[in-house]
Amino acid sequence: xxxxxxxxxRLVLVPGSFQGHLNPMLQLGTILYSQGFSITVAHTKFxxxxxxxxxxxxxxxxxxxAYDSDLSxxxxxxxxxxxxxxxxxxxxxxxxxxxxxxxxxxEKISCIIYDELMYFSExxxxxxxxxxxxxxxxxxxxxxxRDTTVPRAEGNNFLQGLGSKDIVPGFYPxxxxxxxxxxxxxxxxxxxxxxxxxxxxxxxxIIYNTIDFLEQSSLARTxxxxxxxxxxxxxxxxxxxxxxxxxxxxxxxxxxxLDEQTNDNTIIYVSLGSITQIDENELAEMAWGxxxxxxxxxxxxRPGSVRGSEWIESLPEGFEEAIGQRGCIVKWAPQKxxxxxxxxxxxxxxxxxxxxxxxxxxxxPIICRPNSGDQRVxxxxxxxxxxxxxxxxxxxxxxxxxRAVRRLMVDKxxxxxxxxxxxxxxxxQLCVREDGSSYNSLNELVKFIKSL
Ligand code: UDP
Numbered sequence: 009x010x011x012x013x014x015x016x017x018r019l020v021l022v023p024g025s026f027q028g029h030l031n032p033m034l035q036l037g038t039i040l041y042s043q044g045f046s047i048t049v050a051h052t053k054f055x056x057x058x059x060x061x062x063x064x065x066x067x068x069x070x071x072x073x074a075y076d077s078d079l080s081x082x083x084x085x086x087x088x089x090x091x092x093x094x095x096x097x098x099x100x101x102x103x104x105x106x107x108x109x110x111x112x113x114x115e116k117i118s119c120i121i122y123d124e125l126m127y128f129s130e131x132x133x134x135x136x137x138x139x140x141x142x143x144x145x146x147x148x149x150x151x152x153x154r155d156t157t158v159p160r161a162e163g164n165n166f167l168q169g170l171g172s173k174d175i176v177p178g179f180y181p182x183x184x185x186x187x188x189x190x191x192x193x194x195x196x197x198x199x200x201x202x203x204x205x206x207x208x209x210x211x212x213x214i215i216y217n218t219i220d221f222l223e224q225s226s227l228a229r230t231x232x233x234x235x236x237x238x239x240x241x242x243x244x245x246x247x248x249x250x251x252x253x254x255x256x257x258x259x260x261x262x263x264x265x266l267d268e269q270t271n272d273n274t275i276i277y278v279s280l281g282s283i284t285q286i287d288e289n290e291l292a293e294m295a296w297g298x299x300x301x302x303x304x305x306x307x308x309x310r311p312g313s314v315r316g317s318e319w320i321e322s323l324p325e326g327f328e329e330a331i332g333q334r335g336c337i338v339k340w341a342p343q344k345x346x347x348x349x350x351x352x353x354x355x356x357x358x359x360x361x362x363x364x365x366x367x368x369x370x371x372x373p374i375i376c377r378p379n380s381g382d383q384r385v386x387x388x389x390x391x392x393x394x395x396x397x398x399x400x401x402x403x404x405x406x407x408x409x410x411r412a413v414r415r416l417m418v419d420k421x422x423x424x425x426x427x428x429x430x431x432x433x434x435x436x437q438l439c440v441r442e443d444g445s446s447y448n449s450l451n452e453l454v455k456f457i458k459s460l
Pocket of ligand 1 (some may be wrong): 361364
C-alpha cells in the first residue's frame with residue numbers, strides 16, 4: 009500500500025460495542041492511520057476500548073449508560089434498538105464539541121465510519137452534513153441473505169418457514185434454518201432491527217471485512233440491492249496484525265504450552281467466541297468428547313460462559329485425571345497467534361465471522377458448531393462452499409464430539425478438508441499482497457475517502 013507521512017483529515021470511527029465488532033473497527037483505524045488520516049474513536053461507556061492501547065488515536069465517550077438489565081438480559085437486539093435511540097443526541101454533542109475545536113486541515117472531520125449496528129451515526133452525519141461509510145464486520149452473504157429475506161412489505165410471511173431444511177431460493181446452499189436471525193431476541197425485534205438498518209442506509213459506501221473471491225455472488229447481489237460502492241478489504245487483521253484483544257485479558261501461557269507439544273498440526277483449538285453461552289451439561293459433553301478423542305486440545309472457556317457457573321468448576325469428576333497434560337484450558341487466548349501456531353491443526357468454532365476469517369487465513373480447518381445470528385451462514389459456507397470444515401449439527405454429545413474431532417484431525421475422511429484449508433490460505437495470502445484484490449480495494453478506499 010502507498011504510505012503517507014503527513015496526517016491529513018480526521019476520521020471519526022464508531023465501533024459496535026462488542027468484542028467481535030470492536031476488533032475490526034480498530035484494525036481499520038490502524039490501517040487508515042498508517043495512510044495518513046487522524047483517527048477519533050467514539051465509543052459507548054460500556055465495553056469501551058482502553059485508550060492506552062492505542063496511543064495514536066483520540067477517544068470520545070458517547071455518554072449513554074446502558075441499563076444493567078439490558079446488558080445482563082442477553083437480549084442484544086433490544087439493547088441495539090435502545091442504544092440507537094439513546095446515543096444519537098450525546099454523539100451529536102461530542103461531534104459538535106470536536107467541530108468547534110477544528111482549526112486546521114488536520115482537525116477537520118472528513119468522514120464518519122460507523123459499524124452497521126450503530127446506525128444512529130448515519131442520522132447524525134446527515135444532520136451535520138458529513139459523509140459517512142458503513143463498516144460491516146460480518147460476511148456479505150449473511151448481510152444480503154438477511155436483507156433479502158426480511159419482508160419489505162407487511163403480509164409477506166416467508167419467515168414463517170424459518171427452521172426448515174428447505175433451501176432459501178437463490179441462496180444455495182443456505183437452508184431456511186441457516187438464515188442469520190439472532191437467538192438474542194425475538195423474531196419481531198430482529199425484523200425491526202433489520203428494517204432500521206435498511207431504512208438508515210444512506211451512506212456513501214460500505215466496507216466489508218471479506219475477500220472478493222470468497223463471496224463473489226453475494227457481493228454482486230449487495231451491489232445490485234444497495235447501489236453503493238463496496239470495498240472488500242479483508243482479512244483486516246492481516247493488514248493490522250499487531251492489534252490484540254480489546255475487552256478480555258489474553259492468557260499467553262497457552263503459547264508456551266503449544267510450544268511444548270511434540271507434533272505439528274495435532275492440537276484442536278476450541279473457542280466459542282465472546283458471547284456464546286453453554287449449559288453445564290454441554291460443558292461436560294464437550295469435555296468427555298475431547299478427552300475420548302485422544303487428541304491434544306487448547307480450550308477457551310470464558311468466565312461466565314457456562315450458565316450457572318463462574319468458570320469451569322462444573323467440569324465432570326475424573327476429567328482432569330483423564331486428560332493429564334493433554335489439554336490446556338484458559339479464560340481467553342491470543343486467538344490469532346494460536347491459529348498461526350504450527351502445532352494447531354484444527355479449530356472447533358462457533359463460526360463468528362472474525363474467527364472464520366482468522367482460521368481460514370491460517371489454513372486451519374474448522375469444526376462448525378454455530379449458535380446464533382450469522383454463524384450458521386458462515387458455518388454453511390465453511391463446510392459446503394469453501395469445503396474447509398465440517399458441520400456438527402446434531403445434539404451435542406460426547407460421541408458426536410469425539411467423532412468430529414477425529415474426522416477433522418486424523419481420519420482419512422478429513423484429508424480433503426485439511427488440504428482445501430491449506431489451499432485456501434494460499435489464495436488468501438495472494439489477496440493481501442501488492443496487487444491482490446483486498447490490497448487494491450484498500451487503496452481504492454483510501455482514495456475514495458480522500459475524495460469525499
Ligand atoms: N478471541 C480471542 N481470544 C479468545 C476468543 C476469541 O482473541 O479466546 C477473539 C477472536 O480472535 C475474534 C473475536 O474474539 O477476533 C471473536 O469474534 P467472532 O466474530 O469470531 O465472534 P463473536 O465473539 O462476535 O461471537
